Amino acid sequence: MDGALGEWRELLGERATVAPDAYGRNLTEFAARSLTAVLRPTSREEVQAIVAVAARHRVPLYPVSAGRNWGLGSRLPVRDGCALVDLGLMNRILAVDEELHYAVVEPGVTQRQLADALAGGPCMLNVTGSAEHTSVVGNTLERGVGMLGLRTRDLRALEAVLGTGEVVRTGHWAAEGSGGPDWHHHPDGLGPDVTGLFAQSAFGIVTAAVIGLHPRQExxxxxxxxxxxxxxxxxxxxxxxxxxxxxxxxxxxxxxxxxxxxxxxxxxxxxxxxxxxxxxxxxxxxxxxxxxxxxxxxxxxxxxxxxxxxxxxxxxxxxxxxxGEPGDEYVDAMAGRPVDTRRAFALDDDPAFPGFVCALPAVPFAGAHVTAIVAAARRIDADTGVHTHLTFNSVSAHSMEGFFRVMFDRADPAQVATAHAWSARAQREFAALGYRPMRTGVDTMAYANGHTAMLRAIKHALDPASLMSPGRYIAS
Ligand SMILES: Cc1cc2nc3c(=O)[nH]c(=O)nc-3n(C[C@H](O)[C@H](O)[C@H](O)COP(=O)(O)OP(=O)(O)OC[C@H]3O[C@@H](n4cnc5c(N)ncnc54)[C@H](O)[C@@H]3O)c2cc1C
Structure with missing residues (x-):
């Protein structure tokens, strides 16, 4: 490992460090993972060079954009032994098109930053209920849900560095440079669409994305x-x-x-x-x-x-x-007081901020299904002695994201254990009823999705040395 860190230091200087303890802290109180390094690139070229060193030394990488994946693991990798690639310094807005409604952004661009860049214009970002300083790209890759629906619906194309070190651009973006007026107006490219391969996956490090914007309206x-x-x-x-x-x-x-x-x-x-x-x-x-x-x-x-x-x-x-105006109101409501979310570890290293774990089942948008899963949730509450806050967010005219969460006292080990047991059990029992997770946390990644063999084959082609986000959403 010394060899890899030495090479990363040569490449990044002080932006390559051994991992400070803070990186292990998280408001869900998941066990910290051992990290071999924290790497903070500022460009795609540096990301490529990081991947080359990782390949030479066989050190897996775990990219995060803003690392505020609260409730699902914050910035924790799934497995021990990764070098965390913190993309927060890659925070340039590369283009905005107010006519065709898109922005091209790097992963460190926050909701606040993009909303400010669009202020007063004809289009706006689909903002989430999470903090201002969460990442537009990170949330989209996690299949987050904004106030105007699923963020992946807004994703038109992206650029990624694969485990092989190759840079790929999806959608019609691949054709940029061959002349032509615009590459980002059309969502799927020509032939099989591979943009979606990079959401909830472990094939590469996304270094930029084309995010569709929404008309500003009342x-x-x-x-x-x-x-x-x-x-x-x-x-x-x-x-x-x-x-x-x-x-x-x-x-x-x-x-x-x-x-x-x-x-x-x-x-x-x-x-x-x-x-x-x-x-x-x-x-x-x-x-x-x-x-x-x-x-x-x-x-x-x-x-x-x-x-x-x-x-x-x-x-x-x-x-x-x-x-289109993001804010910290829902974080503040959870804390019962204002929280400064600009600090990278704001919620995670504050023991007074409530512990928070969630289960996010996909539920048909139908009364019979909603009442069935509410009954299951209440049964689990009664058995485990927790109280679950229940929300259903529509993601289409046919489907909802259940956003079920338990808050707990982080200083009380018994409450922590109960909340974790609740999360594992709730996810398992909901899935047994047919309500499979639409997102999941770093401790509950193990599930079968019916096309595991195909995903492994794709993984092998794009990331043959298994360098990228091991364990994340793809069984290895
Ligand atoms: C009060 C409160 C309200 C919330 N409201 C919402 C809400 O309305 N909607 C919602 O969706 N969530 C919500 N959340 C959950 C969470 O805070 C957000 O989803 C948040 O946007 C995720 O953190 P991030 O943007 O920093 O993404 P990150 O933590 O940076 O990314 C999430 C994951 O995606 C992967 N990833 C990130 N960047 C890359 C990359 N460049 N290449 C490859 N993989 C990558 C990593 O595995 C990473 O762990 C809420 C949380 C709280 C506490």
């Missing part, structure tokens, strides 16, 4: 309340309206104890479930027609627009995010 929010015994009908009514495009993704069905609802729950709003759903509001006549339709579908609904004088804070926050 939304109104519907807050729809439902009792527990009305949940199935509530979800089915939401789906029908989503299928008609009355609502945009992500519709968010929350159990009423969700910390992000503090400030809107009061004597008048006590139902067991509270759903946020956004309606396009730029065309007032269209908005009015949808509001009539929505009001007729639900007994208990309120509407909030950005111009409302007495807007409750949770509605204001959501409308801000829907207008």
């Amino acid at each position: 939304y109104e929010l519907a807050l729809v309340n439902a009792p527990d015994d009305g949940l199935a009908g509530h979800v089915d009514a939401l789906r029908r309206l989503r299928q008609m495009d009355a609502f945009v993704d992500r519709i968010e069905v929350n159990s009423a104890d969700d910390p992000r609802l503090i400030g809107i729950r009061d004597e008048a709003r006590t139902a067991a479930w509270a759903t946020w759903a956004a309606v396009r509001a730029s065309e007032k006549a269209v908005l009015a027609a949808w509001k009539d339709r929505i009001a007729a579908a639900f007994g208990d609904v309120e509407f909030f627009g950005a111009a409302d004088p007495s807007l409750p804070e949770p509605a204001r926050t959501r409308l801000r995010k829907l207008s």
Whole structure:
């Protein structure tokens, strides 16, 4: 290992170090992995050189973009013995096209940075509910979900350094340099689309991505309340309206104890479930027609627009995010106080920040399925003695991401063990019911996906020495 670190030092100087302990800390209290080095490249060329050294010395690499994968492992690799490639210094916005709605960004570009670059223009980023200083590329590669739906839907092409050291560009980007007006207007390239191979995978280090942007437009929010015994009908009514495009993704069905609802729950709003759903509001006549339709579908609904004088804070926050403005509000709500998320280890090295572990099953957008998995979650809660906060985020007109999380006291080993046992059991039991994870944490990567042999063959071709993110989403 000395040999590899020595070579990386020659290459990167002080940007190649032995791993400080901080890299092992994480708010989920997963066991730290041993790291052979932390490497902080500033360019694709440096990434290529890092891979060449790794190949010579057979040291696996684990890339992270901003490393704020909270709840799933923060910046921990899946396996011991990796050199962590921290891409935070590769933070250039390489291009913005306001006509064809895309930005080309390096992995260290944060939501805040891109939102600022787009401010006042005609298009905006699909921001997530996570912190301002999370990575657009990192979240997209994890298949994160923004306020306007699945981030991978916005991914048009990317550039990656493979385990072989080769640089590839996907989509039509591969043709850049051969003349022509623009390479990023069309999503899939020509022939088999390989962009998707790099999401939730272990084939390479993504060094830039083409991120589709959204037209900047006005939304109104519907807050729809439902009792527990009305949940199935509530979800089915939401789906029908989503299928008609009355609502945009992500519709968010929350159990009423969700910390992000503090400030809107009061004597008048006590139902067991509270759903946020956004309606396009730029065309007032269209908005009015949808509001009539929505009001007729639900007994208990309120509407909030950005111009409302007495807007409750949770509605204001959501409308801000829907207008492409990221913020730390949901992190603050979790902590119960403001948190400075600019610091790389902000939540992870703060023992007072609540412990947090989650399970993220894919659930059909149908009342019967939602109530079935809620019943399973409550059964597991009763057995394990935890309390799960339940959210369902629509990712399409047909499917939802369950975002189930348990918070715990990080200083109490018994609570930590219980929360971890909950996560493993919940994921296993949900999968047995047919609700397989759509994302998972570094301690729960082991699952079969039915095409393991094909993935291994691709892995062997793109990363023959198994240098890239060992154990991540691809069984080895
Ligand atoms: C209060 C709160 C709210 C949240 N809200 C949301 C939400 O609304 N939506 C959501 O999706 N998540 C949410 N999260 C979870 C998480 O914080 C985000 O998903 C966050 O964006 C992930 O961290 P990151 O952007 O720094 O990505 P990273 O941690 O950098 O990347 C995630 C993973 O992708 C892989 N990866 C990253 N970069 C590369 C690369 N360049 N090449 C190859 N592989 C790479 C790595 O395996 C890495 O571990 C929330 C968390 C909290 C605590």
